[in-house]
Amino acid sequence: MPVQKKIAITALVPPELIYACGDETFDVNNVIPESKKYPRNKLCAWTAIWQEMLSKREINIDSLIVVAGGDCHNALVDGQKVAMSGIPTHFFFYPFDGSAEYLESQLLKLRDFLGGIKSPEKPGEIRELKDLGLEIDKKRAQGKLSSSDAFRILISFSDLAGDLDKFRETISSVRETDIEINNRIALIGVPPIYHDFHDVSQSLGLHVVFDELPYEFIRHSGTDIHQIARDYCNYTFARPLDFRIKFLQKELQKRKVDGVVHYTQFACHHMLEDDIMRSNLDYPMLTIQGDLPGNTPEQIKLRLEAFREALERS
Amino acid sequence: MIGLDVGSTTAKKVSIEDGKIKYQITGTHNWKDLIAGIDGKDIISTGYFRNTVPHRASVTEITAAIYGVRHYFPDADVIVDIGGQDTKVIDVRKNNFIINDKCSAGTGAFLEFVANYFKIELTEMGSYHGRAKRIPAINNTCGVFALSEMISQLVAGYTQEEVIAGMHYAFARRISFMIPEAESLVLIGGTVKNKGMVSALSYILKKEVLVPDEPQIVNALGALKYYS
Numbered sequence A: 001m002p003v004q005k006k007i008a009i010t011a012l013v014p015p016e017l018i019y020a021c022g023d024e025t026f027d028v029n030n031v032i033p034e035s036k037k038y039p040r041n042k043l044c045a046w047t048a049i050w051q052e053m054l055s056k057r058e059i060n061i062d063s064l065i066v067v068a069g070g071d072c073h074n075a076l077v078d079g080q081k082v083a084m085s086g087i088p089t090h091f092f093f094y095p096f097d098g099s100a101e102y103l104e105s106q107l108l109k110l111r112d113f114l115g116g117i118k119s120p121e122k123p124g125e126i127r128e129l130k131d132l133g134l135e136i137d138k139k140r141a142q143g144k145l146s147s148s149d150a151f152r153i154l155i156s157f158s159d160l161a162g163d164l165d166k167f168r169e170t171i172s173s174v175r176e177t178d179i180e181i182n183n184r185i186a187l188i189g190v191p192p193i194y195h196d197f198h199d200v201s202q203s204l205g206l207h208v209v210f211d212e213l214p215y216e217f218i219r220h221s222g223t224d225i226h227q228i229a230r231d232y233c234n235y236t237f238a239r240p241l242d243f244r245i246k247f248l249q250k251e252l253q254k255r256k257v258d259g260v261v262h263y264t265q266f267a268c269h270h271m272l273e274d275d276i277m278r279s280n281l282d283y284p285m286l287t288i289q290g291d292l293p294g295n296t297p298e299q300i301k302l303r304l305e306a307f308r309e310a311l312e313r314s
Numbered sequence B: 001m002i003g004l005d006v007g008s009t010t011a012k013k014v015s016i017e018d019g020k021i022k023y024q025i026t027g028t029h030n031w032k033d034l035i036a037g038i039d040g041k042d043i044i045s046t047g048y049f050r051n052t053v054p055h056r057a058s059v060t061e062i063t064a065a066i067y068g069v070r071h072y073f074p075d076a077d078v079i080v081d082i083g084g085q086d087t088k089v090i091d092v093r094k095n096n097f098i099i100n101d102k103c104s105a106g107t108g109a110f111l112e113f114v115a116n117y118f119k120i121e122l123t124e125m126g127s128y129h130g131r132a133k134r135i136p137a138i139n140n141t142c143g144v145f146a147l148s149e150m151i152s153q154l155v156a157g158y159t160q161e162e163v164i165a166g167m168h169y170a171f172a173r174r175i176s177f178m179i180p181e182a183e184s185l186v187l188i189g190g191t192v193k194n195k196g197m198v199s200a201l202s203y204i205l206k207k208e209v210l211v212p213d214e215p216q217i218v219n220a221l222g223a224l225k226y227y228s
């Protein structure tokens, strides 16, 4: 039996293809919120920390896939540093214009980098898991799941926790509750770098019913490269802003949100989108900016609490 | 019932007796003196330590500021609360607020630093400013660099009064970046008792800025109003 390799990704790369090539996917971002590292050379802490951990071999991986088109330049530069440290690295580009043909050509190159399809049944299994993910997302919006339990699962869909069977068990172990939701919050932007953010928000009376990026992790799929290309070409974070905004407007309305929390990260270009989000999303909006991982800082808690008071006034 | 605002440097108590606002201000470390003989169920708290002190209900400084300012200026649309450790800009119309807490340059601590340098009281800064004949340009918005620029201006021959005025302008410029267009702009917080700083801000924003009679107790009053 061929050895399963551990393939790290820096942002969303269709895990369907990586698993189909017989490998295990590992999203490097998942270790950051719990990390206690203070990176030496940093802009965005997300990329700085994984760069350091990978270059110093504090995490063992076989190869790295850097999302070079459709993510950010911080990731691109830090990805090259990892490549220079000697880890086999592939650069993956999403099309800005959503061209499925272009994405298909990128997926074919990635397939070759990974050594070809070995387990063509995996994408089908992943589709079934993502259906469970959509179910979790829905239940949370109905108050049947705590927002942190749901977030923990949804965020793991980028790499399916490295093991489809184990992940299926994790999903089925989530316990349903009955929460009365007063303030329905959409969390847009990149995910918060604080590991307890959803719990903290909930304890302050803000119930996250929509996590923008994790939702992208569960809504795309495909059983072969042709289909994967035709679905993932609409990955909103890689597309122009008006595309993303239209999508958000629809989702926010569907989920009847009361307010939007725009999480941005220090030294991240997404901060520049704040005024555009504010003028295009017709909801009360709170913008917060995180930097280093850890617990949600007091000052951010104050903002969240004041936001809840504001929502309750309006 | 009282409103109690326990912040990072001072604690304030407000009550309304026979329609009149009564208040008391002390250092944060003495906050207990303010509530001697007062039952926790008669306290509405706000400020950084709102959840640490006894209270019947607590409210964030942001919401308290909105309620407190409304008492003095019902039409206020933007509130700037300049505290010792942070500065908050509250856009009342949009329910939006920005807080500068990563850098001391736009907070009361910056002016305190200047006062300490000249070994004068914070409360005297306004009158020093009033005596300035020229205003030196201090362009750095970073607190530490602005201080070294201030010293260069002293060496270049500007008087202490002029340099203090220059620092008020540097401070006001820093804060002005955070302030959105407003019809009615209100400043609160202990720092805004400094008339030099207020006039510098008004000059930079090219508009009148409103300051309540007792800008330091607005949040304690707001907490009380919020609950009643």
Ligand code: SF4
Pocket: A044, A045, A046, A047, A071, A072, A073, A074, A075, A190, A265, A267, A268, A269, A270
């Ligand atoms: S948070 Fe922003 S800067 Fe950091 S990796 Fe993500 S997109 Fe790049």
